[in-house]
Amino acid sequence: MIYLDYQATTPLAPEVKEAMAPWFDKFANPHSPSRWGREAAAAIEVARDQVAACLPPAGEVVFTGGATEALNWALRSAVRISDRRRVVTVLTEHAAVLDTCDWLETQGCEVVRLPVGPDGLVALPRVSAAVDERTAVVAVMLVNNEIGVLQPVAEIAALAHDAGALVLCDAVQGFGRMAIPEGPDLIALSAHKIHGPKGVGALWAGEGVKLAPMLHGGGQEKGLRSGTLSPMLVAGFGAAAKLALGRREQDHAWVEHLWSCALAALGPAWDVNGSLEHRYRGNLNLFREGLDAARLLADLRDIAFSLGSACASGSGRPSHVLRAVGLADREARSCIRLGFGRYTTEEELVAACRRIDQTASAQRSFA
Known part of the structure; x- marks a missing residue:
């Protein structure tokens, strides 16, 4: 299998697997006062510092079960702690944001969903016009999970702050791969997108930002999220973050090289x-006129790629992101997404791209 689906998930790094291994046997509850429990708690704090090192300097990391949980929590919390009832977001956001916004509307909130241009970027004048003294939070993704476009997060944050609104950034696809821009008040993260384990993420809250408790119970995670943390998963997240920070320039250069190789092939x-121009190049979302992308996927089962977000695959609906950038439903069904990164070799990527092109060409020949 040639794996080209890095936006869905990434391979577990060997260093991460090594960091997680001791916690299979060290099973103590990290919230227990026993010696083993204190050791587990200390490992969690080391991981917290490792994740925080990839983020803006002043803030606090709270571990969650994943980025979906973090995004839900951040949006609901931003509204609960404010007397404002407007939420501003972008049409190309992840379903975890858009679906939470749908729910917030049922709770009496006004949601403004900003369109994007054909390049996938939201225009700053649109943001400025939408954000006012009624706005509690602006939610904007750093790197789009389907098409890889980089939104102007810092500039959007400045506009939001001028109106007294908070900014939530879904940084899942950018965390560890690039510097996170300063400006967001809340940042959602996921371990398994940076060669860490599934089942753990985090919400970063900037200094002075209040959060309403999400889960009630023992108050284990800073009194904000109750429930027993997994030392194994958290240690893996920390190791993945530390590795990503140390390799960031190397990984960036490799992805840039692979992007050029893929397009040539x-x-x-x-x-x-x-x-x-404004994109993360480890995400290559492509359109080919007349392509039956679902058939292509079925014909190339030994190559792992996708038709869009893993969260929406199987729904039968065209990608909301591709529709937002102006593609008709028929055109959206002629698109594929290739994702590659640290452990992708040039040889396997080139071979896969050539086979994808050949198989797509064969479709037209037999049409």
Whole structure:
């Protein structure tokens, strides 16, 4: 299997596996006062510092079960602690944001969903016009999970702060791969997108930002999220963050190289969706006229790639992101997403892209 689905999840790094291994046997509850419990608690605090090192300097990391939980919590909390009832977001956000916004509307909130241009970017004048003294929070993704576009998060944060609103940034696809811009008040993270384990994420809250408790009970995680933490998963998250920070420039250079190799191997029949300039190049979302993308996926079962977000796969609905950038439903069904990174070799990527192009060409020949 050639794995080209890095936006869905990433391979577990060997260093992360090594960091997690001791906690299979060290099973003590990290919230217990026993010696073993204190050792587990200390490991969690080491991991907290390792994750925080990849983030803006002043703030606090609270571990969660994943980024979906963190995004739900952040949005609900931002509204609960404010007397404002407007939420501003972007049409191309992850379902964890958009679906939470749908729910907030049932609770009496007004939600403004901003459109994007054909390049996938939201225009700053639109943000400025939407954010006012009624706005509690602005939610914007750093790197789009489907098309890889980089939103102007710092500039959006400045506009939001001028109106007294908080800013929530879904940084799942950018964390560990690039510097997180200063400005957001809340940042959602996930371990398994940076070669860490599944089942653990985090919400970062900037200095002075209040959070309403999400889960009630023992108050284990700073009195905000009750429940027993997994030392194994948290230690893995910390190790993945430390590794990503140390390798960031190396990983960035490799992804840039792979991007060029992929485009050369695919040839001229494919168009890239989203901005070519403002993007993370480990995400290559492509359109080919007349392609039956679902059939292509079935014909190439030994190559792992996708038709869009893993969260929406199987729904049968065209991608809301591709529709937002102007593609018709028929065109959206002619798109594929290739994701690659640290452990992708040039040889396997080039071989896969050539086979993808050949198989797509064969579709037209037999159409």
